[in-house]
Amino acid sequence: MSSGLRRQALAAILATQPALARQDQKVRRLAELYGMNVFGEQAMREHLPEAAFKSLQATIRFGKELDPHLADLVANAMKEWAVERGATHFTHWFQPMTGSTAEKHDAFLKISGERLLLEFSGKELVKGEPDASSFPSGGIRSTFEARGYTAWDPTSPAFIREGTNGSTLCIPTAFCSWTGEALDTKTPLLRSMEAINLAALKLLQAIGRRDTRVVYPTLGCEQEYFLIDRNYFLARPDLVASGRSLLGARPPKGQELEDHYFGTISPRVLAFMEESEHELWKLGVPVKTRHNEVAPSQYEVAPIFERSSLAIDHNMLTMDIMKKVALRHGFVCLLHEKPFAGINGSGKHNNFSMATDQGENLLDPGTTPAENMRFVVFLAAVLRAVHVHSDLLRITVAHAGNDHRLGANEAPPAIISVFLGSELTEVVNALVKGTNGGERKGEAAMRLGVSSLPPLPKDATDRNRTSPFAFTGNKFEFRAVGSSQSPAGPNIVLNTIVAESMTWMAGKIAEAERKFGLEAAIQQVTQQVLKDHMTVVFNGNGYSKEWEVEAERRGLPNLRNTVDALSTHDSEKNFALFETYGVFSRTEWDSRGNIAFESYEKAIHIEALSLLETAQTMILPAVLKHQERLAAAVGAARSANAGVDLYVQENLLKEYFELANELIKSLDRLRSLIAKGETIHDGPQHQKARFFRDEIRPAMEKVRGVADQLELQVDDALWPLPKYREMLFLH
Ligand code: ADP
Numbered sequence: 001m002s003s004g005l006r007r008q009a010l011a012a013i014l015a016t017q018p019a020l021a022r023q024d025q026k027v028r029r030l031a032e033l034y035g036m037n038v039f040g041e042q043a044m045r046e047h048l049p050e051a052a053f054k055s056l057q058a059t060i061r062f063g064k065e066l067d068p069h070l071a072d073l074v075a076n077a078m079k080e081w082a083v084e085r086g087a088t089h090f091t092h093w094f095q096p097m098t099g100s101t102a103e104k105h106d107a108f109l110k111i112s113g114e115r116l117l118l119e120f121s122g123k124e125l126v127k128g129e130p131d132a133s134s135f136p137s138g139g140i141r142s143t144f145e146a147r148g149y150t151a152w153d154p155t156s157p158a159f160i161r162e163g164t165n166g167s168t169l170c171i172p173t174a175f176c177s178w179t180g181e182a183l184d185t186k187t188p189l190l191r192s193m194e195a196i197n198l199a200a201l202k203l204l205q206a207i208g209r210r211d212t213r214v215v216y217p218t219l220g221c222e223q224e225y226f227l228i229d230r231n232y233f234l235a236r237p238d239l240v241a242s243g244r245s246l247l248g249a250r251p252p253k254g255q256e257l258e259d260h261y262f263g264t265i266s267p268r269v270l271a272f273m274e275e276s277e278h279e280l281w282k283l284g285v286p287v288k289t290r291h292n293e294v295a296p297s298q299y300e301v302a303p304i305f306e307r308s309s310l311a312i313d314h315n316m317l318t319m320d321i322m323k324k325v326a327l328r329h330g331f332v333c334l335l336h337e338k339p340f341a342g343i344n345g346s347g348k349h350n351n352f353s354m355a356t357d358q359g360e361n362l363l364d365p366g367t368t369p370a371e372n373m374r375f376v377v378f379l380a381a382v383l384r385a386v387h388v389h390s391d392l393l394r395i396t397v398a399h400a401g402n403d404h405r406l407g408a409n410e411a412p413p414a415i416i417s418v419f420l421g422s423e424l425t426e427v428v429n430a431l432v433k434g435t436n437g438g439e440r441k442g443e444a445a446m447r448l449g450v451s452s453l454p455p456l457p458k459d460a461t462d463r464n465r466t467s468p469f470a471f472t473g474n475k476f477e478f479r480a481v482g483s484s485q486s487p488a489g490p491n492i493v494l495n496t497i498v499a500e501s502m503t504w505m506a507g508k509i510a511e512a513e514r515k516f517g518l519e520a521a522i523q524q525v526t527q528q529v530l531k532d533h534m535t536v537v538f539n540g541n542g543y544s545k546e547w548e549v550e551a552e553r554r555g556l557p558n559l560r561n562t563v564d565a566l567s568t569h570d571s572e573k574n575f576a577l578f579e580t581y582g583v584f585s586r587t588e589w590d591s592r593g594n595i596a597f598e599s600y601e602k603a604i605h606i607e608a609l610s611l612l613e614t615a616q617t618m619i620l621p622a623v624l625k626h627q628e629r630l631a632a633a634v635g636a637a638r639s640a641n642a643g644v645d646l647y648v649q650e651n652l653l654k655e656y657f658e659l660a661n662e663l664i665k666s667l668d669r670l671r672s673l674i675a676k677g678e679t680i681h682d683g684p685q686h687q688k689a690r691f692f693r694d695e696i697r698p699a700m701e702k703v704r705g706v707a708d709q710l711e712l713q714v715d716d717a718l719w720p721l722p723k724y725r726e727m728l729f730l731h
């Protein structure tokens, strides 16, 4: 029968629950596991001469330029350390503009006459030359030379990836063209971190703080994901091709009982979590929290926050390792933003703050008046950044997968606003008005940095899940980031816009200080910034219709989908911003926009083709088979001359015929639209992307709507695809 794969999947799952996959590991103690495969501080200390160690640490911690003589020493130390641990190969590990990571392995192998040498030189450590002409470049390639090179990023430690039968030394690198254009996400990220550093130092100095040497952005990525049994996955061509189900009727039970969130974790899922955590700990990824999420079969993992660049490398490793470990447990780990319609999608909450070399969190309200003052100044800078550049933040989360979350009445909305919580909002409003929180009206205007500042809330207790950018006590949580995305894009932009805002405020404070003195200058500028940008603060329900109306009144953009968001990509404001802060050249920023549009078109194209094929070759035959049986049954009833019942049955048949016809017609329409879409060449107006959004997506929805209705009518034994109720609940 046509439902072969589905039947086999079910049979495999129902036969006997496979024994939980156990790790075959000698080391299990957390203290031994943690960082064992990282060439970190301890390994460096052990394998490098004292002076070299110190010099490398200065590069890592304070961004001091790397001493070129160091490279050979470090390469040799790294090789020895790696070979001791069984590594046979090394690779430059980089993050091209595909959104994932890339690697090309070479053995430490050198033959000299008859002799075998294990070699890894400083040159090989510092620079690699992968034949990289097949990575997306967004047009840079056509104007410049095709080849690129990878350059060692000493701020992220090298690590060993263990394979089943061998191990590979991985060296985190940046990836550039020969003419110096960034072809990856790491290069602009590091530039944006430098922008944060310079700007935050300026702002600290402007408020009279000269004791800080380095400021860096910190990041903690909460990663959501789904796990489904691999047998189901393989029986669903849509999941295989696009990572999400393009068909599937809503199950009778979804997430409405709210019985999954924080529920007890099933032993099979826990076995997967434990093994992935072990693997991640070995790589020094500080994963800490695990729990069931809201939707059935949905989970979350969260690490302890780190310096952004490291946190991003670690998030990329987390996604990669989870996918691989899942397979060993007979699962597939789905990172798509919306694998299943009708239940919650997956995000990646991007917790952002800034830290100093003294260990201070600049977004922590602190306990002293001076700390409170510093906090309010940096808070104002972030608010201003988000308000002035909300379109840019929106762009960083715009892609085909995320369109099913943002603006689709699911967490969070496409309007970028900030949640401060009622307590902090009151404090800020009081600051703006120059009153003291209302209680002591009539007193002299409240002054920042003096004890009349009301105690600041240490904890934002009223958490608001509907806000895309929420203050949560001592950090901001950007919740619009999609689960499958590299966190690099959002953080490059976040760093740059906050840097711009801090620089701007530092300038304004310095200017006012000459006239009014330091304290008054800080007070005035901060007050003015808060006053001008409180319109971006919204503490209410972000999903409500009223908010859309209100946001429009406030002039906040509502860029509902990828095409709308990306249409603002190439504005002069954006080019100027990135150029000023040295994060993207014009060519680089332009190329990123092209890639984003291309990826959008390609994603929908693949989905459309997959849907067409699946519906045409799997659903339609089942539908027609059922029709044939139904017609035969009704025919039999007719010849038996069964009276009144016959009317009911004929009606049933008629309605079924209509649905089946609708399916055929909607498939015809989808097929011709795809053919038309394929002929469109994308120009500056992005007609192709618009066509995919306005014509193909709705045509896909139409096919799905009909097919999902039919799923609820066709004989279950004929239905070829694993159903939602099975994938989400039976494993
Ligand atoms: P919740 O689910 O309540 O938002 P979690 O504890 O799951 O909170 O996640 C919070 C995340 O924020 C963690 O990854 C944590 O390390 C991170 N985080 C905490 N403080 C900071 C900070 N100062 N900078 C960046 N991230 C932070």
Ligand code: MG
Pocket: 222, 300, 302
């Ligand atoms: Mg969380």
